Amino acid sequence: QKEVExxxxxxxxxxxxxxxLNCTYSNSAFQYFMWYRQYSRKGPELLMYTYSSGxxxxxxxxxxxxxxxxxxxxxxxxxxxSDSATYLCASPGTSYDKVIFGPxxxxxVIP
Amino acid sequence: NAGVTQTPKFQVLKxxxxxxLQCAQDMNHNSxxxxxxxxxxxxxxxxxxxxxxxxxxxxxxxxxxxxxLNKREFSLxxxxxxxxxxxxxxxxxxxxxxxxxxxFFGPGTRLTVL
Numbered sequence: 001q002k003e004v005e006x007x008x009x010x011x012x013x014x015x016x017x018x019x020x021l022n023c024t025y026s027n028s029a030f031q032y033f034m035w036y037r038q039y040s041r042k043g044p045e046l047l048m049y050t051y052s053s054g055x056x057x058x059x060x061x062x063x064x065x066x067x068x069x070x071x072x073x074x075x076x077x078x079x080x081x082s083d084s085a086t087y088l089c090a091s092p093g094t095s096y097d098k099v100i101f102g103p104x105x106x107x108x109v110i111p
Numbered sequence: 112n113a114g115v116t117q118t119p120k121f122q123v124l125k126x127x128x129x130x131x132l133q134c135a136q137d138m139n140h141n142s143x144x145x146x147x148x149x150x151x152x153x154x155x156x157x158x159x160x161x162x163x164x165x166x167x168x169x170x171x172x173x174x175x176x177x178x179x180l181n182k183r184e185f186s187l188x189x190x191x192x193x194x195x196x197x198x199x200x201x202x203x204x205x206x207x208x209x210x211x212x213x214x215f216f217g218p219g220t221r222l223t224v225l
Contacts, residue, residue: 043217088153097142097159097212
């Protein structure tokens with residue numbers, strides 16, 4: 001079992017839709033969770049990080065962690081074509097010298 | 112600042128050939144990483160270097176070697192390339208000043224082994 005799992009998609013939504021991207025993790029000791037965004041033929045870039053449980057909001061993006069179910073979510077409001085990318089959830093796990101990445105979910109926002 | 116740079120951007124090899132992928136960062140980061148990215152598999156860690164002079168194996172080290180030449184540079188060598196090593200290779204660095212270990216990625220090298 002991979003330590004961080006996510007549905008690879010692809011996910012296709014119309015412009016303006018609310019998007020929900022989801023991940024699960026296996027180790028209840030994980031504390032930090034990140035979302036990276038990767039545009040086509042580019043390297044990933046950090047979008048947001050959260051600590052432990054709860055929500056964190058940044059503009060149109062909200063990251064949510066539910067530790068009881070070991071579930072991580074990223075919500076995108078008023079989605080734009082520029083949001084079309086692959087979104088990878090990640091965690092430094094328990095060692096903090098490495099980062100564990102999920103396989104990524106490919107998102108297309110159609111104008 | 113250029114951030115993380117990688118050379119070459121593209122490479123085609125024949126089975127059995129060798130090559131070295133170069134990576135450099137100008138952010139004075141201590142840690143550097145090599146990943147490969149394959150469809151459906153996500154980013155898999157090949158090797159990493161927590162500081163100058165140290166290297167450690169990641170999830171998929173077989174068939175690869177690395178050298179941390181100095182604080183800025185971290186190279187990845189394929190001694191005898193195999194078709195299974197066809198992939199996109201990313202180098203990343205991390206300053207270690209964020210507990211969540213933010214990684215800064217290069218643009219990637221697309222490698223095809225025939």
